[in-house]
Amino acid sequence: MWALRRASNPLKFRGLSVGTSRGFCAKSEIVSSYVEGKVVNVKSPQPVSQSPRFHHSTNVGSKFYLEKRGFASQAGAENSGSDDDLEDGFSELETPANANESTVNALAGNEDQLISEPELSDDDNDDIGEPSQNALELSDNETDSVVKSLPRKRPTTELFNAIVSAPDVSVQSVLDKWVAEGKDLDRLEISNAMINLRKRRMFGRALQLSEWFEANKPQEFVERDYASRLDLIAKVRGLHKAEVYIDKIPKSFKGEVIYRTLLANCVVDHNVKKAEEVFNKMRDLEFPITPFACNQLLLLYKRLDKKKIADVLLLMEKENVKPSLFTYKILIDTKGQSNDMTGMDQIVETMKAEGIEPDIRTQAIMARHYVSGGLKEKAEAILKEMEGGNLEEHRWACRFMLPLYGALGKADEVSRVWKFCEKSPRLDECMAAIEAWGRLKKIDEAEAVFELMSKTWKKLSSRHYSTLLKVYANHKMLSKGKDLIKRMGDSGCRIGPLTWDALVKLYVEAGEVEKADSILNKAVQQNKIKPMYSSFLIIMERYATKGDIHNAEKMFHRMRQAGYQARIRQFQTLIQAYIIAKAPCYGMRERLKADGIFPNKSLAAQLAQVDAFRRTAVSDLLD
Template identity: 60%
Template structure:
């Protein structure tokens, strides 16, 4: 089982010099000191190790034979590391109950898909943390095709956004509030990302004492507060939960939300807090750390794998998916394939999502033949019988430039398409620069589901942005407004890209600023980055710093990508950047090799041969 260790890289201490500033990386060092450091893995400090012995067997050793995590981590630009691979790849691990929700969504999409277009739904199963036992049962019923009608859910959806509690007070006068009814309503609200209303429902249930709360109910509240009001409010709420219910599931819910925010410092603090409270180490918790470090510091992945081996935590399918994706991101194809073989040897077969990740990285690595072989495996013997693969196949064939295959797969769906297939087809034709076909599929989708959400409009809007079609983009936004669509962060992001690609950066900046001020939803981090990169390219230090400040105001944690962009602005402006190393250190951001070279260019105290003579 632990043979996957053989793919890990050795860690070398790295010292980066930036003028008079010296930044040391906290790294793991292979030595003969044994596992002395491993006993304090979850300690009062971040996950760093002084040294430990690697045995001849096991999980981590597979990684030790590959140098990619130490020699290649950070060699991509931050934009690449923070690409939409993390968006497509689940932000939170799916529990068994959530896997049932995925099945439920598939059934819903084919049986009653019109319901799925009521709100901001992208067709994917929500990446939730835990479901109550009742919600799990409801999900299983849904997955069998027996949909449970929820009058409570319908009442909540019909209510004005800020009047849910008043509607519930009236609704309860003639209806019984059962756990099954609540579970069905909560499940549907989460599926449609209506977290604000779900939170109001949870608060109403507790304040009115309609149902006795369990630890899962409190965990659900923590999750919703984190999503709607932020991590600080969620952590404050934990202190209000009765101590008898303040168990492991509460803290791992908070941990997963910290990971979703890529807040490494806070995630490690929560992880260490769980150790202090002597909670058992679970695969879910380890997977959250793997997911965090895949995005922020790949060198720490081996630390987590060693901990899993020491504590005898068996890897799950999600563990393997995370490691496969991490290897693919640094273009370590052989290491990625090794993990797949180990996974199969453990009796875990790759699912369609895992195969999609493999194919995506084969395409990125230029291994088109291998990618096509994976896609044929995804199709199975008959694509009509394995239709669930179509949605994944369409954009992957487009990435290969195979318009003929995209056309073939779309023909399977075209006579009676599902919503997710339409979205995938629009994306695929956009990738292939076939705007006419993308528009035709979109129009077909809009006719079949007149109430499609702004998220679906945003797919075509992004295509217009990528092709600098400002006029068509404006017309689509007007069409969206006329249809009564609720405009959210995805639409703002598409609009920002549309104006940026048209060269109207100030207009894009203005749109984003107004959206953030007038709405309770915060913009996507990529929306800020797109504008920030344009200002940096111009050498506009003032506006680059302004966008960085706004990102912090929105609650986004500083990452290496932001600092790369900021320093690029100073480089292009040929201006010194005072105190940048200290700023990075305070934000717990450490430079890679490329960023270190950039830091040297903006060091206000660097010396030249002339300055030496003058001194």
């Protein structure tokens, strides 16, 4: 089916039996990293025409198998633990390279184009730029129809400004007043306001806008409007409320885009069981398996259960779903995270052989992993390729090149690229430059860029402040961080999860973990907004290093209260607190089993250290 077959390398994966006649996954070199270099021997008891199904099980002893009904998989496989940081982030790696096309989709009423996905790589130290919100995949036909139906009229931001400038008034009141004054309120105006609210992550107000639109102009509501509303409900009120809303959607509008929107939010929420249920529901409803749906599962399993990536690839093979550029990006990133540079290069070659050339974001992923893997010459070669010998023609690459040159320690290159951008700076380039100078420990230069940014743009968002705040946190500059937070408050800037995360890290790195804990707790109580996963984890890890079992358990519980499912990394951190405190840990294996987590090698070793009933030579003598 694909040239991926050519990179064949037999693998063995216990408990998985799938067919050899079309055993792409069994033979592909790509799969080897996901099953830890073991051999997969495959024999399928079912015809290729039958579609696999995914089943989530909390039974840690369960195995992968295929049967006539479908596909079942083991829960709780190994997690690398290295990619749990920017939980609230969004993938910028699948955003269309043509920004105008994205704008066209948005203005045509497809507010739900901003369905979010987790970042491909979430290591906080290795981010490529700031995560952005991402578009739903549109087929060529869909995109064409959107372009043709785009109204001639140019949208304004007047409605958006009216909604934002009235913080103490409900959006419904703003809209009712707008209509009473006889102002135009068509789909284009509403769509533009929706896009701007989403860009600023003002999902609560966006939801109120969607609710008003549905209540007052129900005849104009189409499937993508319902999908947009569903996405906002999932973000603001959770997956359960989103599922309840689906039952209210008219059957004629309850198509594939509705369920893939729910699937994407299950992935954002890292809910494996629910994501698999939704995916299987889509199969039951006989929706076609699309690259988008498969990519969602790949994103989920990349974070939580890398062994299942092979299952998704097999499913794509059986259903003849051709991998998209984003599919290859996920696989490249996963190889890079595993420090398998040879495997990463093989995937790139396979992608090229399929006629898909790496875009700038893909090159940035590769360069980042080359840097982390110590292959600096390869990283520099990729960066030169991104630049193409002409920054003027490849201006878009600057935002990726700056932090990468910073990670390489190339101050002269950072300076060269920034001087080019400085003449007519863009916000994303300024943020990238601040990050780059921060990596190089050149705080004055980072501050100078921030000042330029604050003078060029009248009002900065919390995301822009957080970039410099992270630099202060990384260098334990507590007093400067406090001053910046005060400046944020004075400017009227909205402080949200991203700022909390930087603030928490600032205090933790300064050794004031209790203060960081207090700040996070107050933020949750006052704002009722879900903090980022990394905000909890960094505090929990610091408590664990002190052997503070009580507070480590408290953070574990608060993460669960916030809606984060327990993962291996959380348990590893928690058990480490018991190890350092030299205290036995009762019932931990049962807790793991209840959460459907199967211990990997390192976690199993930790469990052995805290097992109150383990037998040793000394205990045998005493008995």
